[in-house]
Amino acid sequence: MLSANPIPIQPIDHPILNEKQVQLAVLRLDLVHEEVSGNKFFKLKYNLEEAKRQGKTTVLSFGGAFSNHIQALSAAAKITGLKSIGIIRGEESSKTNPTLSKAVENGMRLHFVSREEYRRKTEPEFIAALGKKFGDFYLIPEGGTNSFAIQGAREIVGLTQASFSHVAVSIGTGGTFAGIADRIQDDQILMGFPALKGAWIKEEINHLLRTEGIIPKGHYQVMEEYHFGGYAKWKPELIDFIRWFWREFQIPLDPIYTGKMAFGLWDLIESGFFQAESDILMIHTGGLQGIEGFTAMTGEVFPQLF
Numbered sequence: 001m002l003s004a005n006p007i008p009i010q011p012i013d014h015p016i017l018n019e020k021q022v023q024l025a026v027l028r029l030d031l032v033h034e035e036v037s038g039n040k041f042f043k044l045k046y047n048l049e050e051a052k053r054q055g056k057t058t059v060l061s062f063g064g065a066f067s068n069h070i071q072a073l074s075a076a077a078k079i080t081g082l083k084s085i086g087i088i089r090g091e092e093s094s095k096t097n098p099t100l101s102k103a104v105e106n107g108m109r110l111h112f113v114s115r116e117e118y119r120r121k122t123e124p125e126f127i128a129a130l131g132k133k134f135g136d137f138y139l140i141p142e143g144g145t146n147s148f149a150i151q152g153a154r155e156i157v158g159l160t161q162a163s164f165s166h167v168a169v170s171i172g173t174g175g176t177f178a179g180i181a182d183r184i185q186d187d188q189i190l191m192g193f194p195a196l197k198g199a200w201i202k203e204e205i206n207h208l209l210r211t212e213g214i215i216p217k218g219h220y221q222v223m224e225e226y227h228f229g230g231y232a233k234w235k236p237e238l239i240d241f242i243r244w245f246w247r248e249f250q251i252p253l254d255p256i257y258t259g260k261m262a263f264g265l266w267d268l269i270e271s272g273f274f275q276a277e278s279d280i281l282m283i284h285t286g287g288l289q290g291i292e293g294f295t296a297m298t299g300e301v302f303p304q305l306f
């Protein structure tokens, strides 16, 4: 079983917030578990229970070479006594990086496939071929989003009794957003900040809500302006913001997901988007393990972690 650490809600104090008369606090899901961090803890917990319920001994999933999901799955599987297999996008050259080394250390078996093969990750024939190769497994989709993941994500806002007017969260596949959307109250607004570029994200969110039968009581909106060019794309101002946020509040952000969300949220606060008396909850979905890989890729060093 995965057990959660206490999850603090950290109030943020800054002159801009006083000036705009808004309150801001951060729900520190990054602290939920040492190895299974952030939203991945919630997305994996019912999946691993289900795998066990089905009598499976192995879980298999997909991800890129720096995937938070792959790293978290490797750790969660180890803790719950399941074997794990990671199907990794990219050729051998990406074989060694901190994310994958950690996964291997956790006992995960890695299998590298070309980008073309990787695109087939939802095709039944491709899955069947993986079954031939690796034997029986419990399949978790790329990014971990399925009904069991959304079930876990529903628990996130329940972690706070306080009533917020707005809840802000990063979006990858949208599974976490969908789970939270099911729990917001009719006077609350959920704001999602995609880490990827594309108008398809809104459709994907609506598709997820429909297939899960979720009809949010409150409003929800997708803020499409803060992806910085796309997944894992960045600009110096994003890095500067992450450094500034650490200096001001001692909260580490990652450049792939939470940094973009926090940048967007802060930009909206500064530009007067929020009415006076707004009370905003920022959800820190974790992802800090990816920083080492990002640093290796870009040379951008984040002082707080090194």
Ligand SMILES: *Cc1c(COP(=O)(O)O)cnc(C)c1O
Residues within 6 Å of the ligand: 038, 039, 040, 068, 069, 143, 145, 170, 171, 172, 173, 174, 175, 176, 177, 254, 257, 258, 285, 286, 287, 288
């Ligand atoms: C995976 C991840 C997300 C995206 O979650 P989805 O449920 O796929 O939308 C957001 N933040 C962090 C830090 C993540 O690792």
